[in-house]
Amino acid sequence: MAAEESAAATRMGEQSDPELIRLVNAGAGNLRSLAAGELFRRHHRAALTYARTCCRTSGQAEDLASEAFLRTIQAVRGGAGPRIAWRPYLLTVIRNTAADWSRRDQRSTLLPDFTAWIERNAGGVDPQAHIEAADERELLVRSFKALPERWQTVLWHTVVEEEPAAEVGRLLGLTPSGVASLAARAREGLREAYLQAHAAAAQTPECQYFSALLAAAVRRSGKRQNADLTNHLRACGRCARTYRELQSINISLRALAPIGLLQWAAHRYVESQTSHVGMVQAASVLPTLLQDWPLTNSRRRLFKRMAFATVAAALLAAAVLAILTVRHW
Numbered sequence: 037m038a039a040e041e042s043a044a045a046t047r048m049g050e051q052s053d054p055e056l057i058r059l060v061n062a063g064a065g066n067l068r069s070l071a072a073g074e075l076f077r078r079h080h081r082a083a084l085t086y087a088r089t090c091c092r093t094s095g096q097a098e099d100l101a102s103e104a105f106l107r108t109i110q111a112v113r114g115g116a117g118p119r120i121a122w123r124p125y126l127l128t129v130i131r132n133t134a135a136d137w138s139r140r141d142q143r144s145t146l147l148p149d150f151t152a153w154i155e156r157n158a159g160g161v162d163p164q165a166h167i168e169a170a171d172e173r174e175l176l177v178r179s180f181k182a183l184p185e186r187w188q189t190v191l192w193h194t195v196v197e198e199e200p201a202a203e204v205g206r207l208l209g210l211t212p213s214g215v216a217s218l219a220a221r222a223r224e225g226l227r228e229a230y231l232q233a234h235a236a237a238a239q240t241p242e243c244q245y246f247s248a249l250l251a252a253a254v255r256r257s258g259k260r261q262n263a264d265l266t267n268h269l270r271a272c273g274r275c276a277r278t279y280r281e282l283q284s285i286n287i288s289l290r291a292l293a294p295i296g297l298l299q300w301a302a303h304r305y306v307e308s309q310t311s312h313v314g315m316v317q318a319a320s321v322l323p324t325l326l327q328d329w330p331l332t333n334s335r336r337r338l339f340k341r342m343a344f345a346t347v348a349a350a351l352l353a354a355a356v357l358a359i360l361t362v363r364h365w
């Protein structure tokens with residue numbers, strides 16, 4: 037690699053995800069490839085973790101993660117795809133790609149419980165709608181999905197995946213304290229949106245009236261509450277549930293956002309993400325391999341083998357570190 041390109045690759049490591057996405061979409065030729073390589077490096081371990089919940093072997097999970105990565109890059113290059121929330125979008129593409137595989141000749145590479153899940157949800161039944169209808173807490177998921185992408189992203193990384201502020205700051209191009217204040221605003225925005233959704237869906241004027249008091253009640257938590265509201269919460273299960281969820285919005289969000297966005301194996305993904313984190317880094321050689329984007333088939337095979345070897349070594353390192361470190365995030 038020429039010294040100039042090497043310097044550009046180093047600078048990529050300092051860019052935020054939205055900036056890298058912008059470069060993939062509209063950057064000059066080589067910058068596009070370098071930006072794609074950096075996005076790959078940052079999110080590949082998470083992608084593999086999720087792909088592994090669909091596939092029988094780690095090699096197949098590697099193929100699935102690679103195909104989803106290429107699809108996401110193509111979406112961005114075509115002017116679609118995420119602008120900020122790279123990781124949640126990529127994970128969703130992994131699930132959709134696996135669903136496509138299940139309808140094609142790659143079906144045998146998928147785990148039986150994943151194909152069974154796809155079959156259960158085939159025929160026009162929207163698994164999302166099914167989950168949401170099954171629980172009134174759909175409101176929280178819907179409110180989350182209606183937030184600005186930047187808020188969704190910061191909540192996804194800080195609350196759902198519990199990444200440290202410094203790490204999230206690197207992805208979003210913010211200082212750790214910037215992440216903390218963005219996350220606080222996003223949580224407040226979520227509370228607000230959730231309360232509005234709750235009030236809009238209220239069945240009675242009484243519930244509507246008390247919805248307006250719930251936010252204040254949450255802020256006064258532990259102090260004396262409005263007696264009428266207390267009586268209503270005793271009598272009305274729906275408002276009481278909303279009140280509880282507002283009190284522990286982080287816990288509710290962590291439990292529900294993955295189901296809302298990923299649908300398949302959401303909790304397994306989140307648990308494995310937070311059990312050995314921040315320790316796996318794909319090698320810096322990957323951006324070099326991505327230079328001549330789009331990849332030719334032989335390059336793609338080479339790229340996959342390299343990526344797999346890198347990740348295998350990284351996973352081994354992670355396994356050792358996981359023994360030494362109970363929890364990092």
Ligand SMILES: [Zn+2]
Nearest residue numbers: 243272274275
């Ligand atoms: Zn009520």
